[in-house]
Structure formats: structure tokens, C-alpha cells
Amino acid sequence: MALHGWLLFVAAVVVLCGTPGPNMLHVLTRSVALGWRGSLPAMAGCLTALVAVLAASAAGLAAVLTAVPGLFDVLRYAGAAYLAWLGFRAWTTRSAPVDIGSTELPRARLFRGGFLVGISNPKLLLFATAFLPQFVDRTQPQAPQFALLVATFALVECLWYGAYALGGTSLARHLTRPGVRRWFDRATGGIFIGFGTALLAARA
Template identity: 60%
Template structure:
């Protein structure tokens, strides 16, 4: 895989993973309510779902892309549109950080894992990511299996990093983002960056 392509993918994924969404907010609330140790099982559930869905999607995606170069191009443009849509949604402030309380007793390790897995597997953004975003970074003339493996591993590593950040710093993040002015600034900065990534990909690839 071209190092520049991987670097661009990493930057986009790092930002995408760090944006508050179902997985990150779930991990944050588990940490706030039941402690960091309990949140580790929720993290494992979310990450397992992410890797499973991406691997399953990537396996079928590689065969489809090899058989249909036109579909490859179509998915690339769909991915650009997806990034721009995420930017617009972020700019408008969709998906704020909820207020979280404290729960009396932590669920079992299995219950925490299952909860995280269900949250991760039911996240529609993950399915859209696998179908519309990954193809933009794949060279059809190179080994697609190796490229997909690298991309999935990169995404999983970025997710795991942000799980830890949200679990450790979730209380401070939620407190700051509860302030309307900071939340608005965060939303607009994130939205502008997403749109910039989308337009950059559109302009930089044939």
C-alpha cells in the first residue's frame, strides 16, 4: 500500500473514530457509571463487533471490486458523499453528548461485553464505512486482501485508542461539551474537517 494513501486513511479514520458516536458514548457511560475496569469489557465488545463487521464486509467487497471496476468508482464517489454528509451533520450539531449518571451495580463481564457488541454491530455508520469508504483507499491493481487487512487493522487500532481516551477522560469531555459555546465550536470544526477530507479525496484521485 502506498504510504501516502495509508497516511490519508489513518488521518481520516482517526478523526472519524474520535467523533462522539454510539460506540464512544457507550464506552464513556460504562466508565462513568461502573468504573474503568468494567468499561474494558464494553470496549472489547464494541471492538469485536467493529472487526467482525469490517472483516465480513471487506471479504465480500474484495470479490465485488475485482469483478466490477465501475462499481469501484461508484463506491469511491459514494464515499466522498458520505464524508461530506458526516460533515454537514456534525456542523448542524447532530448527536450531542448525553448527561450520564451513576448506576448501582455493574453488570457481569459477559453482560458488558454483549452490550458493547450489540452497540457496535448495530451502528449504521460502520456498515456505510465498510461499503463506501474503504474502496477509496484500495488500488485495484495491487493485492486487495493485503490492503484490506492493513485498513481494517488501522481502523481497529484507532478505535481502540479512542475507546481508552473516552473511558479515561469521558467525565471531563462530557462536562466541556455540555457547554453550548464549546459544543458548537466542536461541531463546526469537526464538520469542516470532514467536508475538507471529502473534497480533498475527490480532487486528489482520478
Template identity: 45%
Template sequence: MPTELVLPIDPERYAAFLAVMAVMAVTPGPANLFSVANGMARGKRAVLLGVVGMSAATLVWFSAAALGLGALVTAFPDAFRLIAWAGALYVAWLGAKSLWAARRPATETAEAPPIRLGRGPLVDGFLVQLSNPKAVLFFTAVLPPFMDPARPAAPQFALFAAATIGMDFVTMSAYGLGGAALARVMTRPGVRRGFDAAVGILLLTAAALIGLRH
């Protein structure tokens, strides 16, 4: 008799997960706000580097989930709060740095070199996503119900990770490239100060979302 084909993941569960993930990916949160600010301050290339950094952090979260993230959060809640608050403070520092840059004289032109927000878009993106409360909520509350205990866990995690990172990559890139396009359009002298202020406000908002949700 032919062996019945067993799929690595239940199609109905996966379809439901894709619907939920699509909504979460497009909803503005710390990662998407960072992408906008990153694009406005650094340009298109930095947007993609920042998204790569955030995607790498998502892989770290998936690895932690595979090792039992829910149990770790329950056992060591203070450690995860500390990570979140450290990330919030770092993003707030980037926002304050951008606001400080907005104080420069209006006679400087918008073609001036973009401010350096932190250690670089790749590292900044990684740190933002690593401390993102949306990620903790996703891996401890959203993902578990879609896992099928009757099937091997590794293939399920791989397919969930591919969908999550793929959708996040598209939406975060779109947010960031939109910010970069806006920055290119506004090239009149003195407008750079307004962009720096907007970047600072976006980053401080992201920091507040990280801190308040924890």
C-alpha cells in the same frame, strides 16, 4: 536480478486512509456517545469491555467487507435496514431504562450501584457497533476507494482493520473514560439522578442517529 519488493499496500493510499480514518474516529457518533454513557453509568472497567465489544463488531464488518459487503447491501438492502432499526430500538430501550432510573428519590446518594443498562458492556458495545450506520457507510463507501485491485486483498484488509480498530479503540476509550471521570467527580447526594438522565439522553441520541441515518 534482485526481485523488486512489492508492499502489501500502497503507502500513499494508506496515508490518505489514515487521515480520513482519524477524522471519522474522533467525530461523535453512536459508538462514541455509547462510550460516554457506558462510562457514566458503569465505570472505567465497563468502558474497556464496551470498546472490546465494539472492536469485535468492527472485525465482523471487515470480514463481511472481505466477502463482498457492497454486493450484499445492494442485493439485500432491507436486511441491513432491519439490523439497523433493531439496533436503534435496543439502544433506545437502554436510554429509556436509564431515564426511568433517574426518577428515583433524590435522597439516594450517588454511591448507589450503577444501573444495569442491558446485557453487559461487552454485548451492548457489540450490538451498538453492529447496527452503527457509520460502519455501513465506512465499509460500502469510504473503504473501497482505498483498496488497490492490483494487490492481494487480504493483506490490505488486515492493515486497514489494524488502523481502524486501533484508532477507534483510542478515541472510544477516551470518550468513555471521560464519562467515567465525570461520574466520579460528581458525588453529592441526588446527583446520580442527573447522571442517569444524561446517560438516557446520550443513548436516545445515539439511537436517533442510528435510525435517522438509515
């Protein structure tokens, strides 16, 4: 892989990862409730899901979705339902945003929540399948190139997680008033429901 190709990939990924989406919103809301350190397990869960999807795409597993058309729809409906459920919880629960019921949740539960948010968008699999190969030199061994691309994507994603987590920690200072916190919960809940609706309306 040529250096200029990798730099172009980095530039594209910086923009893609920084764009607000379910993962970033989840990290933001976790850091609001738990602080940036407390949100680390959720970040790890989101990142694990992301790397798993990217690795599956690099391995060519998206072909399975093509061979079994109904499978993608099942995943799409499940992902949309989960995101909508997160939005409903955020809208109806005053104590904390999104799916948080306590500020002392076990790390395993935080990790699981982050992983489910990250894995709930099956279109990421198809996106990664179309995106990653654009930066691979077919004349060179492909496995090391895919490994480099996935590692780069994961690193950039981590940096953005940190930025959103710090932003959530700062935002938490302004959410001590119940009325403001309720507005935040409902706003994030509405956004999650919007993500779920958009996923449900999308077509492979």
C-alpha cells in the same frame, strides 16, 4: 498500498473514530459507572462488532443487502429500536446511565452490551463498503491491504475508547450528587434516543 495513501487513511479514521457516536457514548457511560478498567469488556464488545462489520464489508457482504432490499430495513429498525431502548433505560433509571443496572455486572453481559451497541448501526456496513475500497491499490493483492486497513481502523478506535474511558472516569468525580447524576443520565438517554431516531430516519 502506498505509504501516503495509508497515512491519509489514518488521518481520516482519527477524525471519524473521534467523533462522538453510540460506541463512544457507551464507553463513556460505562466508565462513569465502572471506571476505565471495569469498562474494558464493553470496549471489547464494541470493537468486536466494529471489526466484524469492517471484515464483512471487505468480504463484499454488503452485496447481500443490495440483493435483499428488505433486509437492510429490518436491520435499521432493529438498530434504531435498540438505541432508543438504551435511551429510555438511561432516562428512567437513576442508579446508573444507559443500560447499566448494577456496578457489578458480569463481564459477559458488559461485552454483550457493547457488541449490541456496535452492531446496531447497519449503515456502518454500507459506509465501510464505500470507504475502505478508496484506499486499496487494485494492482496489488487486496486481501493484505484490507487486513491492514481493518487493523488500523481497530487500533485507532481502541485509542479513542481509551480517551473516552479516561474522560468518563474523570467525569464520574463530578457525578456524586444525585441531581447532577440524574441530569447526566437524562442527557445521555436523550442522545441515545437521538441516535436511534436519526438511524430510523436515514435511508440506505
